[in-house]
Every structure is written in structure tokens, then in C-alpha cells.
Amino acid sequence: MTRGSAPALVQETAYRYRIDPIGRMRVPGVVFASPGLLPEVGGDQALQQVADVATLPGIVDASYAMPDVHWGYGFPIGGVAATDIAEGGVVSPGGVGFDISCGVRLYAADLDAADLAPRKEAVLDGLSRSTPRGMGKGAVWELSGTDQLAKVLASGARYAVEQGHGVQRDLDRCEDLGAVDDADPAGLSERAVNRGLHQLGSLGSGNHFLEVQVVDAVRDRVAAEAFGLRAGQVCVMIHCGSRGLGHQICTDHVRTMEQAMAGFGITVPDRQLACVPVDSDPGRAYLRAMAAAANYARANRQLLGQAAREVFERLTGAGLNLVYDISHNLAKVETHVVAGQSRRLCVHRKGATRALPPGHADLPADLRDLPDVGQPVLIPGSMGTASYVLTGVPGGPAFASTCHGAGRTLSRHQAARSVRGQELRTQLERRGVAVRGASWRGLAEEMPEAYKDIDAVVEAAEGAGLARAVARLVPVGVVKG
């Protein structure tokens, strides 16, 4: 067995550690971290999960952990695992997460920080009113019924823009140009559909937010310019996912796979790693449902972004131009070279961000031919701290993936015990961050001290060769889910 005491880490390079295969591990574990992050590195449980993932049928290369790794449901958050489809490789809902296609969208405003300053409170009030958030209630777009929801699930942000909720650039700069093709709205449970009907255009809660930020430092001028970013510029970052619909899809398919697994001769060290071959009926059914949730999440961010754009236009006259929109909870069928051979892989990224290298065919058209510019990678920090824009680099060691954020170190409970929401708001306001919360408890749970240092996480990602920093952004206002 692989379970028991925490797996031993062997240092390979300054930013790379290995867990040697023991028991039923088919491949090693590989953890990208700096010595400074290492004492935390997600805790023993997260490392055990890295080892557990290495037992999955068809896994290739290694079970990878990004510098922001921490404990999650089955798979660690900050985990990347690729399986070889032709070799019986599996897909696991736990490798995607409950919030399917949770991700980040970043807009750059035609506005500098100094010009926002006199209108900042009014803009935050406007964004607070235009951004439904918190558990359950409210959405930007009240859908007419299941037929219209099916169009959202099939066409994602493309349908939203088609219906007038955005502009062409919003699609040009979105992962998969706004939608994935193989979604199957008809395959969703009634519960998933009902939960999806009334939440399109809503933040949710937890670590989800809409932030007004300012570009604090440009690290790579060429890439920043190509992405549409300059120092001192105002930006809007939106972090949210597929709400109750994605959650229900994950729940439904974990249950199905728990039953179906034995029929494929698969056993896993943790029930939460339930999985089936990609090339099977339940595997294909999950991927089609997951794709529907991915489209829902992009449409969700599209609608919230459009609402924010209207607030900015009304109160400042400035437009919002999409920099990029990228998921950090998704499985994708991709082609990668493994041991010198081109293979079709199912790449699970859970709390990990795709980071395509320069020249990749799936880059936005205006970035594709630039020699040193890869995919924009959006890394949200914790509330009140910096966020980053990175870019993909050639020869990334983990299937073109990198970190997704700061990563928790304190549980929600621990955080809520150590600070009151009102007090935290006062601290943030004193530091120049305007706060529009949804609940005091929710605010306290997201205190910056509950997270790793985002600067250290990004430094480790760069040091490990996963991505390169382009710009650092600091918050001036947060609308909290």
C-alpha cells in the first residue's frame, strides 16, 4: 500500500522534489516547490494524495503537484495527472473538482489608477450592485427555461455574446474561443439542470471574487504589451466557476463511477479517486457533462464581466478589454510527447492552470505568431494580496501546466476563529482596498494569512520552469462572494 506515514521527498533540483514509487504507485510523484514553501507544501495529507494519484490506471510520467498544492477531495488541489487514453487511461471527477471549470477572467481597463481614484467608491458600489453573490440567490441572466439553458451548455460564452452580452474580443481571448464542442446538455440530471437555471451570472461564495486591481509591476514588457497590459493600468479580475450545476454533475458522476469501477477491474486507494477508462461509456458521459459545465462557467464569467463593463462605462467612460479567460479545474484531451512518442492524453488539472508555450496552435490568433509570448496565465492571490499574470514557456515539465493561486494553509474554521470580518474589512480599507462583502463570516474565512505567500508561489513556479511572470497586480477594491 501507499498509505501510512507521509511519503518521503527527494530533492532533484532547486525547485523540484520527487516521491519515489512504492506499493501500487505506477509512476513517481513530483512536487514543484521552493525550500521556503517546502515545510508547508500542502501538508502530509496533500503529499499522500500525490502518491495516491500515482496509482491510477494509465497515468504517465508522474503525479505532479504545483507549488500551491494542498489537500483536496481525492486529488490534491494543485495536482496535475495525465492518463494515456489508448492504454486504458482513466478519467476521474475528483481530478477536476466539484467546481468544474472554476477559473479566472481578467479585463484591462482603458483607465489609469489616478483616474479611477476619485470615482473608486462609486465604481465599487456599482460593481457591488451588479454582481450577484453569496450562497444560492440571484443571477445576472434569468434564463427562460431548459431550452435556453441547453444553448448555454452547448455554446458557453459564444451564446452569451450572440445574445448581446459581450463583444467578439471576449471570445477571441477566451480559452477554447468561448466554448468546448463536445458538451451534452441532454445527459445532465434533472437536479443539475434545475440548479443551473437560476445562477447564470453569479459569483458564488468561498474564495470567489471580483476585484478591481492596478498593474503594480511589469516583468515582461513584450508579453505584457501583447496581452494588453501596462504599468499603472486598472484591471478587473473575476474568479468563479460553474456554481451548483457543476457541483451536481460532479456528485452524479462520482456516484456512477463508484458503482462502475469494479466492472473495469479498477481499485483505488481512496474512494474519492473514483474513475473509469476515458474510452468507456461512463467515461465519455462524464467528459460530455463536464464540458457542459465548462461552457456554463465561461458564460457565467462572460455575464459577470459584461455587467462590470457596463458599470465602468457608465461611471468612468472606460472600456474593458479581455486579457484572457482560463479554467483551473478541468480535464482535457490533449496531445503530448511522452517518451518520444506523441500520445493522446486526458490531462487532469485540479487547481492547476494550463500554460501553453509560444507558438501553440490553441493560442489566441493575435498571440500565436509571437516568438516569446505564450498563453496568458491568470493567478489570483488571496483577498487583499497581489495577483499575477504569467505566460507559458517552451518545454514545461508538467504537460504545460502551472499553479493556480496562493493555496490555503489555514482551514476556513481556523481562519474564522482568528479574525472578525468587521476587523478584517477595516484592515483592508486602511491599506487602500475597498471591500464589498457578502457575509462577515465569509470575509473572515478568506483572510490573507490563511493563504501561502503568492509571491513565493510564483517564484517557485518560475524557478521550476512551469511559467514566466509577466505582470504583478495589486487590489484596490474587492467584491467578495
Add this chain to the structure above:
DNA sequence: ATGTAC
């Protein structure tokens, strides 16, 4: 993350 437990 989540109608914070079916």
C-alpha cells in the same frame, strides 16, 4: 467549491 448532510 456546494440549497455547507439524503
